[in-house]
Amino acid sequence: MVPIEYLLKFIHEDAPFGDVTSEAVIPAGMKVKAVIIAKQNGIIAGVEEAKALFEHFGVKAEVKKRDGEDVKKGDVILELEGNARLILLVERTALNIMGRMSGIATEVKRLTERVKAMNPKVRIAGTRKTLLKPLDKRAILIGGGEPHRFSLSDAILIKDNHLALVPLKDAIRRAKEFSIYKVVEVEVETLEDALKAARAGADVVMLDNMTPREIAETVEALRREGLRDRVKIEVSGGITPENITEYAKLDIDVISLGYLTHSVRNFDVSLEIIGKA
Incomplete structure (x- = not known):
């Protein structure tokens, strides 16, 4: 679960001086029952985060559907x-978190199933194209994908701007x-460059912005040189x-998509008050 300290920042942002509407309209001691339901x-995903937030404020929260479970509209x-x-x-912070995380998890699961049907060994991965990494990376995991690097500290990824400053072989040697x-x-x-990277000892070669045909030709070239199994x-x-x-359908290991997090479609969830407690 994402740490409660991280989640509370969203509450403080949403209500820096309290919820003036509820304080003005709702009696201070009123107890109620409510449910969060799926609208699709x-x-x-994000159930544990929502539960933690409600419980932090003294609200009893009973989980009916756990992170990673299939849900139907109305559940x-x-x-x-x-x-x-x-x-x-x-309410709104919890729904925003669940909506975003569930949207990511749902799309990851959908794409993973399509890819696995074509090639069981290929994994779907996210990227760092997000500012909500703790939530988004966990959502990718819940959906069955690979989170990729969480931060610049996790792994060495030599990109085009690095290679504009240091030759490829030197960059790999230094790494x-x-x-x-x-x-x-x-x-x-x-x-x-894929051949150069593999020869120089790279563990992973990312083929960026290449067509399926170009990728197939590159993989075959790596295989001819006995390098395919090394990377x-x-x-x-x-x-x-x-x-x-x-x-x-190609002989690859991972497909990474920034789309999973920078173009996420929110999953529809709703909170409904069902009566006084």
Whole structure:
């Protein structure tokens, strides 16, 4: 679960001086029962985060659908009981978190199933194209995908702007000398650079913005030189839900998509007050 300290920042942002509407309208001691329900079909995520927020404010939260479960429209996800003002204080933040995380998890699951049907060994991964990494990376995991790097500290990924300053072979050599524990990945855009990266000892070669045909030719060239089994092959750039199966059928290991987090479609969830407690 994402740490409560991180989640509380959203509450403080949403109500820096309290919820003036509820404080003005709702009696201070009123106790109510409420439910959070799914308004569409999909994979639910963010339940533990929502539960933690409600419980932090003294609201009893009973989980009916756990993170990663399939839900149908109308399913109850959480049952709540407690102070009405506090339930309404947390409401929008909890729904925003669940909506975003469930949207990501649902799409990851959908794409993973499509890809696995074509090539069981290929994994779907996210990227760092998000400012909500703790939530988004966990949502990707819940959906069955690979989170990729959480931060710049996790692994070495040599990209085009690094290679504009340091030659490819030197960059890989320096990366290997820097740490024996960090995976070294290199982003390349040509067959020739993919071969150079593999020969120089890269652990992962990312084929960026290459067509399926170019990727197939690159993989075959790596195989001819006995290098294919020495590296993991990641493909990225220009990959969409519409064309992903064209990449999945290739001899690759990972497909990474910034789309999973920078273009997420929110999952519809709703909180409904069902009566006084």
